[in-house]
Amino acid sequence: MTPYRPRASEPATALANYAEGAGIGYPDDHPRLPELLELSLAERCDHHDRDEWDDRTWAEQNETWYAVADSRYRAFTTRRTPAAGTPLIRVGVKDTIDVAGLPTSLGLRHYRHHPATSARVLARVEGVESQVVGKVVSTELNIGVGSGCRNPWFPHIDPAGSSTGAGVAVAAGLCDLAIGTDVLGSVRWPAGHCGTVGLRMTHDPGLLPGIFPLSPPMDAVGWVARTAGDLALLWRRLGLSALTGGDELLPVRYRIGVPIEVRDGSCHPEMLETLDLVCAALAEDGHETTDLEVGERLWGHRGDAWQLCARQAWDGYQSWRDWITVPLHESTEQALEVGARVSDDRYAEILAAMSACRQENSDRFGGKAHAWLLPLDPAPPPDLRTCPPVATTIPVPGEAGYDRRIGYTPIASFAGLPAIAVPARLSRVNRAPLGVQFVGPPGSEERLIDLARRVQLRLRLPELHPA
Incomplete structure (x- = not known):
């Protein structure tokens, strides 16, 4: 064997090039x-x-x-080196997902359990569990505010989302792939805010045993990788298509629907510019983009998705509370209180609306579009230097900025659909990463990865400069 030695002329990682080419470069102390x-x-x-x-x-x-990096970015809760040494592909697992031999602490300061078996999603993909290098940070019970992690490339931007450690660990080069959970955007936000790619899978109850439940009808497995190209490589190399029933036949030319609802006045101009940039990139790559109407039967239930999550978190807490021996973070308690105020009648109404909504999934795509394209959020990610942290993760109807806070990520969640978040450019205001998301029909994960890969190749992210 001839050991590999890097040549000085070889390029750095895509993430490093992305940051340097975007005018960020390594921070002075990086x-x-x-x-x-x-x-x-x-x-x-x-x-x-x-x-x-x-x-x-x-x-x-x-x-x-x-x-x-561990003390600097604080992405891991527990780390291990497999008996065979550091694996070529390093996998991190969110600390709400069981891995045999590693403690699960659910983001709580003084709680852990030691599972005898690993979560089913890990067992379903041969060999992945042997490449796990540790557990990565989750926010408290998936719904608390703050994680203690530091965003590696954008330290002024909150990594956000309960799967914070997944986005941070991948961005920091501590692992190549991280598995998390996405209920209302919990994988897509950390990925997008850290300049990486995050995939929410189709809602599949069969993949959820061994994963701490937050909102069972919306809980979904998610994956974070540095780029869509990396995720495409890993999808095939690790056999992740076993989770969706096999490899998907990919179109040569895509039809992409762009919901007209994003232009209702609540979306920030920079996010609309980002959407237009990606539409142009898709057109240059030979794909068709067209306006479409999502409709109130889905678009109008974005806020209901938050209410459903809060209520189910509150119901779950009634079972969890006996083994939580220390006070919860104030933000966690406030999120639970939002759920306690959702009445039984309102809860039943939301569940019925979700069932009806999901029955229409086959009609939403078909010959109309292979996928939808939306901004990741209605506004750029908050800047920690100027924006105080929110009091609770759950938006409350009637609060200031409610339409923006409920965002666009619940669209996939409420309908049980897969979605992928991909960074596209940087904000002119503060160089925050601005991203979009593709949403597809059930089982279209590989198609969404391919679309994200095509966009990143067309936008040439390593050479990206802020406008």
């Missing part, structure tokens, strides 16, 4: 990644497959980097 970690995932796999890889050097450089 430690540089070790040489092997600077390689792109494709290069790493290529050298490994050609037997030009030094496992010992790889393990040593991972340890070196972890010693620097």
Whole structure:
């Protein structure tokens, strides 16, 4: 075997290029990644497959980097090195998902359990569990505010979402793939805010055993990778298509629907510019974009999705509270209180609306569109330097800015659909990453990854500059 040694002329990771090309560069105090970690995932796999890889050097450089990055970014709760050494592809698992041999703490300060078996989603993909390098941070019970993580490339932007550690660990180069959960955007937000790619899978109850439930009708498995190209590579290399029933036949030319509702006046101009930028990139790549109306039977239930989540979190808490021995964070308590105020009648009404909505999924796509394209959110991510943290994760009807706070991510959640968040440009105001999301019919995960990959290739993110 000829150990691989990087050449000085080889490019850094896509994330590093993205930041440097966007005018961010490494912050003055940002430690540089070790040489092997600077390689792109494709290069790493290529050298490994050609037997030009030094496992010992790889393990040593991972340890070196972890010693620097763990205290800086605080993405892991528990870490392990598999018996065979540091795996070529490092997988992080959200700390609400069971992994045999690792404690699950659910984002709580003084709680953990030690599962005897791993979550079903890990068992369904052969070999993935052996590549797990640790558990990554979750917010408290999936609904608290704040995680203690630091955004690696955009430290002024809150990583956001309950799967915060997944986005941060991948962005920091601590793992290549992270598995989290996405109820109302909990994977898509951390991915988007950290400049990475986040996929929410189709709602599938069969994948959820061994995962802490928040809102069972909307809970979904999610994945974070540095780029859509990385996620596409890992999808095939790790056999993740086993989770969706097999490889999907990908169209050569896509039809993309753009909901007219995003232009109702509540969407920030920078987000609409980002949407237009991606539409132009799709057109240049030979795809068709067209306006469509999502309709009130789905669009109008975005706020109901939040109410449903809050109520089910409150109901679940009645079972959990006996083993929570310390006070919850104030933001967690406030989120639970929102759920306690959702009446039984209102709860039943929302569930009935969700059932009716999901029966229409087959009619929403079909010959009309392969996927929908929306901004990730109605507004750029909040800047920690100027925006105080919200009191609770759950928007309350009637509060200031309610339409923006309920956002666009619940569209996929309420309908049980897959969605992928992909960064597209940087804000002119504060260089926050601005992203879009593709939403597709059930089982279209591979199609969404392909669309995101095409957009990133067309936009040439490594050379991106803020407008």
